[in-house]
Amino acid sequence: MADVPKYRAYSQLEEFLHNFYSLLQTTRIHRDNHKLVIEGVAKFSKSISGCMLDESMAIKASNDRLFIEDEKLPYNQTTKNLIDNLVRYFDDRGLEGLRFFKSIKVAASQDILALMHLLNGAGKRPDPLGWIINGLEMKNLYWLEIIKKPEKPQGDDESTxxxxxxxxxxxxxxxxxxxxxxxxxxxxxxxxxxxxxxxxxxxxxxxxxxxxxxxxxxxxxxxxxxxxxxxxxxxxxxxxxxxxxxxxxxxxxxxxxxxxxxxxxxxxxxxxxxxxxxxxxxxxxxxxxxxxxxxxxxxxxxxxxxxxxxxxxxxxxxxxxxxxxxxxxxxxxxxxxxxxxxxxxxxxxxxxxxxxxxxxxxxxxxxxxxxxxxxxxxxxxxxxxxxxxxxxxxxMLGVYPVGTLLKLDTGKLALVVSASQRENEKMPIACLMEEGIDGRFYNGETVDLAERDSTTGKYKIEIIETFHPTTFGIEPVQHIFAND
Ligand SMILES: [Fe+2]
Ligand SMILES: [Fe+2]
CATH class of the missing domain: 1.10.3210.10 (Hypothetical protein af1432)
Structure with a gap:
């Protein structure tokens, strides 16, 4: 019996990967009800259904190349940007790849969107893989499995x-x-x-x-x-x-x-x-x-x-x-x-x-x-x-960019040192500026301004006013970098 091809032609796979990557980008910029997002979901679903003929299909990144199962996708003038982008996207999230199961063909649009948001959101997480695994489970996205990267030996190398x-x-x-x-x-x-x-x-x-x-x-x-x-x-x-x-x-x-x-x-x-x-x-x-x-x-x-x-x-x-x-x-x-x-x-x-x-x-x-x-x-x-x-x-910079000086309702000054680690949270993490007897400011406690009061639901600390740090003679980099 002749071999039944598992997938369609490369052009179809390329089209699917292109639609997948475009949807990841579109959902980053636009709301779910935006025309481009709705069209993107339709294209994604159509193209994955068209090219997946087996029970499952894995996309993997390895050595800067993209593989569908174990077959390397041709790297040429037309595919090179797409491959580079997807490889980097996976890389940023500690992913070797993703395995889609056949039931994705009948997945609801909101579930496809949930996956896009999950993958996009993972890029900012300290533990992107944990975030994705947890999200897949919470949202019941059973038609997708992540493929982890082989673990690298850990060290105190800058690049880790x-x-x-x-x-x-x-x-x-x-x-x-x-x-x-x-x-x-x-x-x-x-x-x-x-x-x-x-x-x-x-x-x-x-x-x-x-x-x-x-x-x-x-x-x-x-x-x-x-x-x-x-x-x-x-x-x-x-x-x-x-x-x-x-x-x-x-x-x-x-x-x-x-x-x-x-x-x-x-x-x-x-x-x-x-x-x-x-x-x-x-x-x-x-x-x-x-x-x-x-x-x-x-x-x-x-x-x-x-x-x-x-x-x-x-x-x-x-x-x-x-x-x-x-x-x-x-x-x-x-x-x-x-x-x-x-x-x-x-x-x-x-x-x-x-x-x-x-x-x-x-x-x-x-x-x-x-x-x-x-x-x-x-x-x-x-x-x-x-x-x-x-x-x-x-x-990218957030509502209160790193380096903004805040006046808090506690009367203290605080310098924004990092964006919030919580999802969709505009309130940043700031370092209290304590004035020394020499009139200079020193780093005090670090406060998470996203913390809310459990009974009222309001932020525990409010921002009253913002300044450029030089207004108070504060050189932001010295404080931000001294804060590790
Ligand atoms: Fe300039
Ligand atoms: Fe200029």
């Missing part, structure tokens, strides 16, 4: 993700290296020398490797500010925040590297703007503003002059040119030849504005508190910023 202080230290080191390499490029360019990009590319690549393992620590380290070095810290922060956004929308490693470099060089043109104009307290006059406006075009022009292959430079030119253009194409430089901005341009604009308005400047002592900055930016969704990306950004 167990050693938080080590990961923070590594992030701080990466920050310093990226900053130093960017400074070197900027100094050479301003000294009319010809700067290369090789070192910068290498340090950004390292950072991407670490950021893929843990992006939270990198968005926290972007609260680092050095007063005198605004352009440099700003460039590194924009690069970090852009890569963190890129990570959230599951860009490939290659794309993250390119995004990181584009963002790092976005203000390179500022080295040609006189210091007095850049740091002028008060409004710029027309001619000064014209000088400042030229910096985005100049960033692109200076990138062309860097010592690197044409291909590499061509790939990073556009986003720095675009970074002061808004989503509705207003802003500068004036352009009437574009219909829309590039994805990287839209990402960098968000990171750029956020870092700029939350940064204390020589001429502006009180910067905006991070939560207020996000609120303001949300008002510009669809006009100034890509409406979906701005939501991704806000979701």
């Amino acid at each position: 993700g167990k050693d938080k202080p080590a990961r923070r230290e590594r992030a701080r080191r990466d920050y310093t290296y990226v900053m130093a390499s960017f400074k070197e490029v900027a100094e050479k360019v301003s000294g009319k020398g010809r700067a290369g990009m090789r070192k910068t590319v290498r340090v950004v690549q390292d950072m991407v490797t670490h950021l893929i393992e843990d992006d939270e620590v990198y968005s926290a380290i972007s609260t680092l500010r050095v007063f005198d070095d605004y352009t440099f810290t700003h460039s590194v922060n924009v690069s970090l925040l852009s890569m963190c956004i890129g990570r959230r929308i599951n860009l490939s490693r290659r794309s993250l590297e390119r995004l990181g470099i584009c963002a790092l060089f976005h203000d390179l043109g500022k080295i040609e703007v006189p210091y007095e104009v850049l740091n002028k307290p008060g409004k710029l006059d027309d001619s000064e503003f014209k000088l400042l406006e030229e910096h985005s075009l100049n960033s692109a022009r200076l990138i062309v002059k860097l010592k690197a292959s044409r291909d590499r430079k061509a790939k990073i030119l556009l986003p720095p040119f675009e970074h002061h253009l808004k989503y509705d194409l207003s802003g500068y430089p004036y352009t009437n030849w574009r219909k829309s901005l590039s994805l990287f341009g839209r990402i960098i604009t968000i990171a750029d504005v956020y870092d700029a308005i939350t940064s204390p400047r020589v001429y502006r002592k009180s910067a905006m508190s991070p939560d207020r900055a996000l609120g303001l930016m949300l008002e510009g969704a669809g006009l100034d910023f890509d409406p979906i990306l701005i939501k991704v950004f806000i979701n």
Whole structure:
């Protein structure tokens, strides 16, 4: 008797995997009743029913490749992004793979959605596998089984993700290296020398490797500010925040590297703007503003002059040119030849504005508190910023981003040091700021602001007001990093 094929053609499997991954992404962004989600569930169900001809079907990731049972899915131009994304998605959750059983063909839409939320939510959990297993049981999703990764030997290695202080230290080191390499490029360019990009590319690549393992620590380290070095810290922060956004929308490693470099060089043109104009307290006059406006075009022009292959430079030119253009194409430089901005341009604009308005400047002592900055930016969704990306950004940083200073109803000040570990919880974890006799602030107790009173259901501690930490002379990174 001829062998009965267990599955359909690769194209059908690809279609299913594509629908599966798209649904994971769509459910991250939209509500369950959104048209795209409803369509996504229908496509997912149809394609899995079409390609599963046996009792069960396992998708597994191994050595950066995807397997259906033991058959490797071809890795080519068409499938490479999908495979990279799914492999990373599984990897982030400690999953080797998933086994779907035949009864998924009759699963209700809300159960399919429950699975998507469970898998997406697991990415933020300290024990993603435990979270998924528990969720499958609670929600009675009997048509799915997870395939665990073979256990790795444990150690205090930074890459195991167990050693938080080590990961923070590594992030701080990466920050310093990226900053130093960017400074070197900027100094050479301003000294009319010809700067290369090789070192910068290498340090950004390292950072991407670490950021893929843990992006939270990198968005926290972007609260680092050095007063005198605004352009440099700003460039590194924009690069970090852009890569963190890129990570959230599951860009490939290659794309993250390119995004990181584009963002790092976005203000390179500022080295040609006189210091007095850049740091002028008060409004710029027309001619000064014209000088400042030229910096985005100049960033692109200076990138062309860097010592690197044409291909590499061509790939990073556009986003720095675009970074002061808004989503509705207003802003500068004036352009009437574009219909829309590039994805990287839209990402960098968000990171750029956020870092700029939350940064204390020589001429502006009180910067905006991070939560207020996000609120303001949300008002510009669809006009100034890509409406979906701005939501991704806000979701990423949380309602009270790390580094926000809070005034609590207890009269104490507290610094947000981490997002809540509870699902769908906006109230963060904060560290009380205790004032010493020297007038400086020291870390006190860490409080979980999501804790509620069991009788009233209200939060035990309320937030009265928010500030930028520099309003009280607090340098957030020192406190956040001292808190392990
Ligand atoms: Fe700029
Ligand atoms: Fe900028």
